[in-house]
Amino acid sequence: MTQIKPSLEEVQNFWNARPCNLKHSNAPIGTKQYFDEVEERKYFVEPHIPAFANFNQWRGKRVLEVGCGIGTDATNFARNGAIYTGVELSSESLKLAKQRFEVFGLTGRFIEGNAEEIDELLKGETFDLIYSFGVLHHTPSLNNALKGIRSLMDSNSLFKMMVYAENSWKSAMIAAGLDQPEAQYGCPIANTYTSVEIHNLLSNSDLECIEIYQAHIFPYKVEEYKKYKYTKEDWFDHMPPSVFNALENKLGWHLLISAKAYR
Numbered sequence: 001m002t003q004i005k006p007s008l009e010e011v012q013n014f015w016n017a018r019p020c021n022l023k024h025s026n027a028p029i030g031t032k033q034y035f036d037e038v039e040e041r042k043y044f045v046e047p048h049i050p051a052f053a054n055f056n057q058w059r060g061k062r063v064l065e066v067g068c069g070i071g072t073d074a075t076n077f078a079r080n081g082a083i084y085t086g087v088e089l090s091s092e093s094l095k096l097a098k099q100r101f102e103v104f105g106l107t108g109r110f111i112e113g114n115a116e117e118i119d120e121l122l123k124g125e126t127f128d129l130i131y132s133f134g135v136l137h138h139t140p141s142l143n144n145a146l147k148g149i150r151s152l153m154d155s156n157s158l159f160k161m162m163v164y165a166e167n168s169w170k171s172a173m174i175a176a177g178l179d180q181p182e183a184q185y186g187c188p189i190a191n192t193y194t195s196v197e198i199h200n201l202l203s204n205s206d207l208e209c210i211e212i213y214q215a216h217i218f219p220y221k222v223e224e225y226k227k228y229k230y231t232k233e234d235w236f237d238h239m240p241p242s243v244f245n246a247l248e249n250k251l252g253w254h255l256l257i258s259a260k261a262y263r
Contacts, residue, residue: 006188008114011138012089014187020069020093020134026228035100039072041228048215049073052160052256053131058082061128064152066115066145066161067135071097075104077131084108085127087118115139119148127152130159134254137163137191146205153261159207165255166192169217169247198257207259214252219244 025037043049053073059081068074068086070093078084078101086108088094094112101108113121115132116139130149139145142163149159165171171192173179195212202209219236236244
């Protein structure tokens with residue numbers, strides 16, 4: 001029996017119904033307080049993001065974010081002086097990202113579109129940084145998206161992305177039926193990748209991987225987390241920080257990749 005693969009439209013409908021990080025604050029959606037609390041919670045739970053993005057490195061540079069969501073990282077690129085462009089599949093997420101820029105008086109360009117067609121959306125343009133965090137594992141063909149991204153790079157461009165790691169604590173828990181769901185739960189497409197697969201995909205798109213590492217194990221009890229309480233699972237609560245950090249470095253859910261175009 002042939003299995004029907006989920007479509008991009010199904011992915012779009014999923015994220016339109018539940019924009020990522022939408023419930024990171026109880027404040028009225030769209031207010032300054034709301035956006036501030038969303039950012040605080042996101043970077044508290046995922047503290048590796050600012051170091052990976054290096055927001056302050058891109059002042060005066062052309063930054064393209066593939067999958068901007070509701071605009072947390074977008075806001076920080078723009079705050080630090082980047083010439084920002086965001087592409088997003090979810091129209092509902094895009095509305096909030098635009099509203100966020102208005103609330104904070106920031107300048108940026110937002111485009112609704114599919115990552116696999118990004119070369120057509122931005123044909124003829126190049127960017128100093130192309131950045132995608134937690135998005136490209138939701139597209140049907142990462143290979144197609146990477147080829148499009150490559151077309152928007154020159155020899156000095158940097159590409160940075162996060163995708164889910166196959167060799168990870170979370171992937172093992174999912175396989176064992178022990179995982180507690182997070183944001184991606186129920187998404188029609190949520191692929192995982194090994195380092196070898198990423199190297200091959202990049203190489204096939206004329207991209208050279210210059211750094212790859214893992215980070216992020218979600219340590220909190222999900223039901224408590226939903227109530228804005230940060231209670232760690234018992235096995236993580238009793239683990240020394242150095243041991244937990246070592247575990248994240250080896251079995252983190254986030255596979256963080258930096259690449260350049262082959263010269």
